[in-house]
Amino acid sequence: MLAAFEFPKINAILRWKDLFSSFNKISLIAVAAALIGTIVFLLAGRKNANEAPKGVRNLAEATVEFVEDGIVMQTMGEKGLGWTPFLLSLFVFIYLCNVPGIIPILQMPATARMAIPMFLSLIVWVVYNGVGFKHQGLGYIGHTIWPPGVPAALKPLVGVIEFISNIIVRPFSLTVRLFANMLAGHILLVTFALLTEALVKAETKVYMLKPMAILPFFMLVFLTAFEVLVAFLQAYIFTILTAVYISGAMEGHGDHDHDDAHAAASH
Amino acid sequence: MHHAVIHLHGTTVRLVSSEDATTTAATGEASTESQDLSKPGPIVPELKELYWGGGSFVVFALLMRVVLYPKLKKGMKARYEGIRTAHESADAERASARAEVADYEQQLAGIKSEAARKVDVARAAVEAERADAIAKLNARLGEQRAAAKAEVEAARAAAQSQIRDAVSDVAGRAGELATGKRPSADVLNRVVNEVMAK
Numbered sequence: 001m002l003a004a005f006e007f008p009k010i011n012a013i014l015r016w017k018d019l020f021s022s023f024n025k026i027s028l029i030a031v032a033a034a035l036i037g038t039i040v041f042l043l044a045g046r047k048n049a050n051e052a053p054k055g056v057r058n059l060a061e062a063t064v065e066f067v068e069d070g071i072v073m074q075t076m077g078e079k080g081l082g083w084t085p086f087l088l089s090l091f092v093f094i095y096l097c098n099v100p101g102i103i104p105i106l107q108m109p110a111t112a113r114m115a116i117p118m119f120l121s122l123i124v125w126v127v128y129n130g131v132g133f134k135h136q137g138l139g140y141i142g143h144t145i146w147p148p149g150v151p152a153a154l155k156p157l158v159g160v161i162e163f164i165s166n167i168i169v170r171p172f173s174l175t176v177r178l179f180a181n182m183l184a185g186h187i188l189l190v191t192f193a194l195l196t197e198a199l200v201k202a203e204t205k206v207y208m209l210k211p212m213a214i215l216p217f218f219m220l221v222f223l224t225a226f227e228v229l230v231a232f233l234q235a236y237i238f239t240i241l242t243a244v245y246i247s248g249a250m251e252g253h254g255d256h257d258h259d260d261a262h263a264a265a266s267h
Numbered sequence: 268m269h270h271a272v273i274h275l276h277g278t279t280v281r282l283v284s285s286e287d288a289t290t291t292a293a294t295g296e297a298s299t300e301s302q303d304l305s306k307p308g309p310i311v312p313e314l315k316e317l318y319w320g321g322g323s324f325v326v327f328a329l330l331m332r333v334v335l336y337p338k339l340k341k342g343m344k345a346r347y348e349g350i351r352t353a354h355e356s357a358d359a360e361r362a363s364a365r366a367e368v369a370d371y372e373q374q375l376a377g378i379k380s381e382a383a384r385k386v387d388v389a390r391a392a393v394e395a396e397r398a399d400a401i402a403k404l405n406a407r408l409g410e411q412r413a414a415a416k417a418e419v420e421a422a423r424a425a426a427q428s429q430i431r432d433a434v435s436d437v438a439g440r441a442g443e444l445a446t447g448k449r450p451s452a453d454v455l456n457r458v459v460n461e462v463m464a465k
Contacts (some may be wrong), residue, residue: 009310018315027319034323041335049342050349052437060339089328097320114309115316120324183309 013190014113014183029110033096037089067091071240083246085166090120091239094178096137098231101186102224109231112182114175121174124242129167132249140249174241181234185227192220427463434459 016025033242044060046051053061067088072080098115101109132140144166145159199213435455443449 014309022315023319024313024315026313026316030316030320030323034327038325038335039329039332041339045338045342046336047342053346055343057339060406064336064339064343085332086328088336089324089331092331093324093327110316110320113313113316115312115314116320116324118312119317119321123321123324179310263270 007191007194010187013187014108016108018250025106025108026110026113026115029097029106029108030116032100033093033110036096037092062087063092067239071236071243074078075243076250079250080247081242083243085158087239087243090124090242091235094120095231095235096147097226098182100233101182101189102227107189108184109186109248111178111234112186114179117175117178120178120238121171124174124245125171128242128245128249131246135250170245174238178234178238181230185223188223189220191229192216192223196220431459431463432458434463 018024019028032204040056041060044057047055047057049057064084068081068084071087071091072084076083094111097110099109100106101112129140132144136143145162146155147158147162150158195216199209199216202209204210435452438459439449439452439455442455
């Protein structure tokens, strides 16, 4: 009978020895992600643009159109197209940091560590607050913490809630959503991989134990395929939320009221 | 005792059988490594990851903003513009061809109409000519018929005159032979005329 499966400590599956001083595997993946993204777009830019796109240019153009049509136009409209390079960078960088989680040898998403999601969330936080102040001036604070139609008596309470929600929780949730999803996926993959290996290598007289390794192995294959989707989905969610936050900061509640008034008048 | 031992990054995974509660598998813990991998905790951001990851993203985002995206987008726009121009050109060609076809059909309809009109005019002219020719022919036939009739009448009159003269002569001779006296010309003429009138 199987009595115990000792799982390695969490840091054992998340941390590696430094490749050299101040440079570890996560750093390597992040640098590689930026390099691969740069090389892909650089090569795509060198291809003859007048020919029908194929290969690397097709890939780059499809990514650009996905970000433009699937994210920017859906959340910000045409006025947000200027943000495409930033959102494209976010999407590509996060995706390329996520994907190593299922690439043999690397087998670690760089976003399953706190540093990169936190840095990206802080960048996004700075950007959307900066955009808010640029477009709405100091009124941005009021628009952010007091949604339209809040009774005066509730403003102090709602103000605190909205301030915490918009200013503090947003970057935190962005960070944790990406980090936790990728970490969970990584731990699941490690768990089923180790379980498969442990069953295969078990020194036991229970002859049915080794064939049962097929079960965690199938789960490992399924989760690997699932992580392909998760890698894309998390990059997409992070990017589209960034677009939503920037769009909200550009418009503010006042603009919504203005639009609503126009819509009501037109009806 | 049954157990599997798997090494992972300096730690050990053990699968232990319940038949033996004691495990003697060696655990090559991280303590043997020079670098302490147990710190910091899994949710604490590491500074080196922060600046390498952040730096990579910032450089990538700047390159994307300044070089990569504008160049790619410029090519895309140029191609889309080319495609749009080609479409517009094709639309113009199609419209021109349709206009030419319409013009041709209009000309064809005009020509057909003109041809029909000319056929009608020709048919009317032919009809008029035919009627005229028939009328002329009829007139000529009438004249000829009248002339022939007059000729026949003249011939008949001449023949009657000759017959009358011959009959008068024969009758006068016969009367002369019978009576020894030639009847007068008036009597002969009256008698011959009465006989011939019957």
